[in-house]
Amino acid sequence: MSAMSSSNWDRRSVLRAAAGLAALGPLAACGGNNGRGGGSGSGKNLTQYFHAYGEAGVEQAVKRYAKGYSKADVTTQWITGSDYETKLFAALLTKNAPDVFEFHPQIQLVKSGQVADLTDLITPVKDDFNQADITSHTVDGKIYGIRMIDDPQFFFYRKSMLEKANVAVPTTLEELIEAAAKLTTSKVKGLFLGNDLHAIELPLIWSAGAEPLTEKNEVGYHTDAVVGGLRQLRKLFTSGDLLLDAPADFWDPSALNQGLCAMQFCGMWAMPAMQKALGDDLGVFPFPKVGSAGRPSVYNGGWSVFVNAKGDNVDAAKEYVKWLWLDQKKDQEDFATSYGFHIPPRTSIAQSATKLKSGLPAEGVKLFNTYGHFDNISWTQAMYSAWDSVIADSVRKGGDPEAALDAADKKINRELKKLFG
Template identity: 45%
Template structure:
């Protein structure tokens, strides 16, 4: 599931015992099971609360299998609902920090601050079997500081029948997307859903689709000519009142699309099984369209990365678990990627064996990602993205795009510079 929207409304609290760290309720945890009675070490593994059914049980099962195979190490899974990132960042400063934790939108600052351990020795001879992007993504100063668990692909879903009935060709440029959203907006509903705030991922998509960049060589780049042109154009969707706002769930959940509230929605590959169940084959997928001819369509590639707490008391045992699960256990990696929503395994051999991703619209999505996939830079942390999206909101409301982006670029650069402190 996508990394940067981890609200309780999506990642429901699924039950279990409550774990308390520093006096605050963190989440529910499983007791280590299996052959753990003689364990010398108990590892605490943190997971954000995935919304797909069966995910908590699967992670617990994986932990139990490891525990049974390693009598000296027990594993406890802590399932963290709500704002996972904020809770993780706070807990990493305490004695209750987990031994292993997952992060979405991997951030290099965690390596620079010494919070996550280098894991180069875990990869061994299979390093070449991880896709190049997954390796580059976790590389900081030449060292690998995590193992990518899944690649999450984000793109536009559209209802084939609705667009066909309206005589609308699936949009391949931003102008065409604006026109389609407007034409599909009626008294009964809106034409497009990108997020409850009307912003979502669109500012970054706009910049990238116009040939721009968010950060280049550690320097903020989104205030370029291409960035100003594309982000300012997002105002057109707001002026046309063609965006669905304030739905009961946000963009990561396909309900607005499957319940016929909107005919076009930005969402993720993870939602495809649910969409297929409700709509059959009456849907298609598109990358975010090129801003204009000569621009670049964009499929956003996110996902989750397993990291080891470098300051923890059980670093070597933690590394052993990460290597066992996310490097060695290809059958479990395949299960994780295609049994609970669709995700792309970062290991090329596992991805090739994922049969559910090798057919129909899922295959088409994977092929689009191979051609147009873009990930956020690993300096694109919450502070930077929040500044950028707030600026885009002001621009959508009528603010001067060039001035606003230039001003916020300075603030964002300060935040990036602080990551090295």
């Protein structure tokens, strides 16, 4: 979901936008001509879309990489504001559609013929990728999209605050709630989970020992442990120990950095900014286990690059994507470690990335390797939306979690039937 997140764009709030992937229905009718060179397909000019990353220097880096490519002039559209997804999918319907764009693996993009099959590019280096990143981009044996960065998400905490309150690092959801209570003072809230709690939906499911979808693409999240977890979150939500309506959402480190909370759910991307603000007074732990059969979990969001299969310059775009995201390993490491901290999806680069080898970054990598869960390409935007309603109804409004999950089941089963028959 993730999400090498920007201070401008929270994946999940945007995914509610009506334009979103609902726009993919008519995409098949969209003409191939993207208005460049009268559809000549010369490959001389390419356009790529990126969302506005929050870390300083990323935009300049992306443009610098593109400038180093000699076989085409690559223009970068840097999409600011909170609606990258809406702008991307609106653009894909027009003659000005990008040739290359970043997004997350989504089965609708494949089924609508919007993204090009990149299997031929990836196959020679496939074994050098984290295999979970290959799986999350594969449909019917073909690979669509190349992972650029993996973004583990977990809890950051102020060591001094926990020591002062005599609080141990939580290993269960109960302990997390108890810790939040002990850490809350007149000036500091114990815990920040993001302003709408959407960021913790999948970790809640995984930590309860469940999966969003089973291997047969059936509902996997509707279990007693998940219901229990939702009840506990409701207790936390009404406790007064949770930071609500922070100036920025979970992806931004400012809540912890400014002392608004003692523990914050966030992504590894924010680690350099947190270390700069807090020095060594910083620790990390995974989303704790939920229920007796649970297990800790870490959501690995991130971003991937895709080629627009409906553009005029598919071959040229594929060549560029291969050059930058498969051949230029130095740039790939730079992108992953020089701005925020992200884990390179290429095993060889991840193993040689010096900035991730020691201290807190190494702890983050260890959590990623031990407890990591990756995107499921079949978990669609409509399914995210259904789960947002579960959180809204049962946690924010105090409704019955079973009823909220029943409502989600209906929506998600409808979606699964549409996708898989």
